[in-house]
Amino acid sequence: MITKxxxxxxxxxxxxxxxxGPQRCTNATLRGSYGxxxxxxxxxxSPVPAPLxxxxxxxxxxxxxxxxxxxxxxxxxxNGFSQALPPVKGTYQVSPDCTFVSALENGATFYASIVDxxxxxxxxxxxxxxxxxxxxxxQSQRGNGPNVELESNRPFACRAALTRGVYGFISQGxxxxxxxxxxxxxxxxxxGTVAFDENGRFRLTAVRSANGIIDPQPLNLTGSYLFTNxxxxxxxFEVVGFRFNGTVSNNGAEVQFLExxxxxxxxxxxxxx
Numbered sequence: 582m583i584t585k586x587x588x589x590x591x592x593x594x595x596x597x598x599x600x601x602g603p604q605r606c607t608n609a610t611l612r613g614s615y616g617x618x619x620x621x622x623x624x625x626x627s628p629v630p631a632p633l634x635x636x637x638x639x640x641x642x643x644x645x646x647x648x649x650x651x652x653x654x655x656x657x658x659x660n661g662f663s664q665a666l667p668p669v670k671g672t673y674q675v676s677p678d679c680t681f682v683s684a685l686e687n688g689a690t691f692y693a694s695i696v697d698x699x700x701x702x703x704x705x706x707x708x709x710x711x712x713x714x715x716x717x718x719x720q721s722q723r724g725n726g727p728n729v730e731l732e733s734n735r736p737f738a739c740r741a742a743l744t745r746g747v748y749g750f751i752s753q754g755x756x757x758x759x760x761x762x763x764x765x766x767x768x769x770x771x772x773g774t775v776a777f778d779e780n781g782r783f784r785l786t787a788v789r790s791a792n793g794i795i796d797p798q799p800l801n802l803t804g805s806y807l808f809t810n811x812x813x814x815x816x817x818f819e820v821v822g823f824r825f826n827g828t829v830s831n832n833g834a835e836v837q838f839l840e841x842x843x844x845x846x847x848x849x850x851x852x853x854x
Contacts, residue, residue, distance in 0.1 A: 606679035610699050612647030616640075616812060616828035618837040618848050619704065619715025620754070623659060627710025628688055635660035636755045636846035637713055640826055640839035642720065642813065649673055651683060656826045656839055661757060663841040682707075700831065718830035718837075720812045739812035742833020747776045749854045754840070754847030756791065760823070761844065767792030769847060773799070774854065781805050783816065825849070 620638045623629040629637075641655030654668045671685035679695040693704040702717040720739070750773055757766035773787030785802045788795070804818040806827070816825040816838065825838045838849035 605677055606675050606681075606695055607677075608649045608673070608675045609647045610675055610679070610695060611645035611651075611673065611681065611702075614642055614644045614720040614811070615702060615717035616642055616720050616830040616835075616837060617655075617702070617704065617715055617717035618828075618839065618850065619706065619713050620846075620848050621706070621711065621713025624710045624712065627708065629659055629710070633659035633662055637711070638754060638839055638846045638848050639713075639715070640828060640837055640848070641666075642811070642828060643717060645673065651685075653685060656841060658839065658841065658846045661755075661844040661846060663843070663845075718835050720828075720830050739829035739833060740808055743777045743814075743829055743836070744779045745833065746853045747774050748836055748851035749774050750787075750836075750838075750849050750851035752787075752789075752838075752847060752849040754845065756840075756847055757844040759844055760842040761791065765791035765794055766844075769845075771849075775851060777806060781807060785818075 618638070618640045623634045623637045625631070625634065627634065637657065637659055639655045639657035641653060643651055643653045645651050649672055651671045651673050652668050653671065655666045657664055657666055669685050669687050671683055673681050673683040675681040675695070681693055681695065683691040683693065688708065690707045691704050692707050693702050695702055700719045704715050704717060706713040752769075752771045754769055755767065756769040761769070769789065769791050771787045771789035773785060775783055775785040777783045783804055783806055785804075786799050787802070788799050802818055802821060804816060806814050806816045808814040812829040814827050814829075816827055818824070824841050826841055827836055827838045829836050834853050836851040838851070840847040
């Protein structure tokens with residue numbers, strides 16, 4: 582009986598210690614710039630007008646100040662219509678269990694988990710009528726001390742990092758007219774490689790499944806890219822004319838792309854090989 586009582590008390594003591602233990606995460610845990618991509622759907626009841634409801638994807642950056650403030654900049658595709666969204670401010674609140682909630686001034690709300698020592702964020706949009714989730718990867722991150730200021734406008738090493746090595750990528754989404762002819766319109770997925778040189782050029786090889794039609798042999802495509810600010814850039818394909826926005830994360834180890842052509846809702850995720 583004594584042994585059982587001691588064991589019971591020990592269990593309660595451990596539970597109390599877990600509840601009263603040191604905080605794992607605070608607002609200061611989120612401090613720096615993150616590149617993100619998200620994908621899903623906007624439905625009736627969302628803030629999105631009816632003609633734009635349907636497949637949704639977004640790509641951009643979120644800069645957290647370590648004190649509960651965030652600025653988000655993004656490009657989004659709504660049912661095949663691409664829009665560059667202006668920077669929007671918001672707030673966030675981190676819980677000790679390393680989850681957090683965020684609300685932007687435009688009405689968008691989010692619930693997220695901080696993982697891998699704040700190198701990544703898993704994000705669910707909680708705006709009514711929106712079903713979308715995504716991943717954000719750190720671009721730049723600084724110390725969490727109260728006297729350390731975030732240099733959100735400092736030059737990034739992304740330009741140089743992008744040209745070192747080859748990326749393997751996986752892609753998925755939807756594509757339709759006018760960018761994709763009707764027989765191939767529908768779900769779209771692909772796998773391949775892409776390499777960027779120091780002269781603003783890239784070379785891409787891919788095999789795609791477009792509405793179930795498989796490329797008979799790998800496609801070899803070329804084009805140009807141009808950095809617009811910090812770790813963000815645009816891509817223009819020669820011959821086929823495709824256009825993408827990209828963002829570099831994790832010191833150049835990862836790149837995410839969003840196609841901005843009309844009729845498409847298409848995301849690409851790439852990692853260094």
